[in-house]
Amino acid sequence: MSKYSGGGNQAAKNILDCIIKNKKIINNFEIYIIARYNFFKNHKLPKNIKKIYIPNIYYLNFLIRWFLLIFLSNKNYDQIYFCTNIYSPIFKLNFKIVNIFYDNQWKYYPQNFSSIRLLWIKLNILLSRVYSDKILCISDFIKNEFSKDDKKFVRVYIPIKNNNKSLKPKIVKNKFILTISSTLPHKNLEILEKIYLKNPKLNLPKNLIIAGVGGEKKIITKKKKTIIYLGKISESEKKWLLKNCEFYLHPSLYEGLGMTLIESLMQNKKILCSDLSVFRETIGNYPVYVKNPRNIANWKNKIKEIKKYKIKKKLISKITRNFSPKIISDQYFDIFQKMIK
Numbered sequence: 001m002s003k004y005s006g007g008g009n010q011a012a013k014n015i016l017d018c019i020i021k022n023k024k025i026i027n028n029f030e031i032y033i034i035a036r037y038n039f040f041k042n043h044k045l046p047k048n049i050k051k052i053y054i055p056n057i058y059y060l061n062f063l064i065r066w067f068l069l070i071f072l073s074n075k076n077y078d079q080i081y082f083c084t085n086i087y088s089p090i091f092k093l094n095f096k097i098v099n100i101f102y103d104n105q106w107k108y109y110p111q112n113f114s115s116i117r118l119l120w121i122k123l124n125i126l127l128s129r130v131y132s133d134k135i136l137c138i139s140d141f142i143k144n145e146f147s148k149d150d151k152k153f154v155r156v157y158i159p160i161k162n163n164n165k166s167l168k169p170k171i172v173k174n175k176f177i178l179t180i181s182s183t184l185p186h187k188n189l190e191i192l193e194k195i196y197l198k199n200p201k202l203n204l205p206k207n208l209i210i211a212g213v214g215g216e217k218k219i220i221t222k223k224k225k226t227i228i229y230l231g232k233i234s235e236s237e238k239k240w241l242l243k244n245c246e247f248y249l250h251p252s253l254y255e256g257l258g259m260t261l262i263e264s265l266m267q268n269k270k271i272l273c274s275d276l277s278v279f280r281e282t283i284g285n286y287p288v289y290v291k292n293p294r295n296i297a298n299w300k301n302k303i304k305e306i307k308k309y310k311i312k313k314k315l316i317s318k319i320t321r322n323f324s325p326k327i328i329s330d331q332y333f334d335i336f337q338k339m340i341k
Helices: 007-020 023-028 037-042 058-067 115-131 140-148 189-198 237-246 259-265 279-285 297-304 313-323 327-341
Strands: 032-036 049-056 079-082 095-101 134-135 152-153 176-180 207-211 217-220 225-231 248-250 271-274 289-290
Touching: 007 023, 007 115, 023 327, 032 037, 032 279, 037 079, 049 058, 058 259, 079 225, 079 327, 095 115, 115 297, 134 140, 134 327, 140 152, 140 279, 176 217, 189 207, 189 217, 189 225, 189 297, 207 237, 207 259, 237 259, 248 259, 259 313, 271 279, 271 297, 313 327
Parallel strands: 032 049, 079 095, 095 134, 134 152, 176 207, 176 248, 207 225, 248 271, 271 289
Antiparallel strands: 217 225
């Protein structure tokens, strides 16, 4: 896992953290973590956690996982293999298998992937469907995309914690709007450039900050407005940006959950975002939504609306509770317990 802010990496880290800190889990299960050498090098773990090292080479790493349980299986114990992704072993033996499905991006935006990567994803989804005992989906939206009726699929949200550390990125100045996103096409960042640089009458803050994995660091200035692409940021920098932005923008066309929206809620921020069904599910009526997020006029109208929007702290508290690490780790425990009974 990287130290930088990226949705998949951070989701997996949050899941691991909440599991190894849950007293019911650590008191009832002996925990082994199977991970690459780089992971153990960069992460300190409690002494009671056992470690199994596998190579850093990506595809070799997952080929080993296909066969690894042959060497770990023990009929004297109830055993669960929990992978925080789509990759399932093909030899289960005594193990119950749990996987997590995050999204269907490969299906709707295949242009984001190489042909080999697409085949790899499809193969592993198929293997998970065949061999997994439980597949956890990070939203009802994703669960329904894969299966509405199969009891193997269960919705469990990603645990999201409020990071205590805060670090200001060097080139950022005060008074800015924020977007945290990769630069993949479906993130719809081009619409922000068109709105921000070509509409001076909107009276927006001088700076728009776009941060996240992918793309190059760059600064675009036009008519006294500046867009700063920060590239990769740390979790501490993300906390500072969320805490100090004027409001949070999210123009994406497709998401499995929308972690940064929930993280911005935890900082009591206004949110202006695309009107996606998954956002309606996870954060309800809190944001100002933009229908047809490819339409510039729709964004311009809603930007005027967000300026008058009042922050609703009681609603924020109610929404963010659904993503509490304690509540979600207890859900994991209940799933594990039912699997071994």
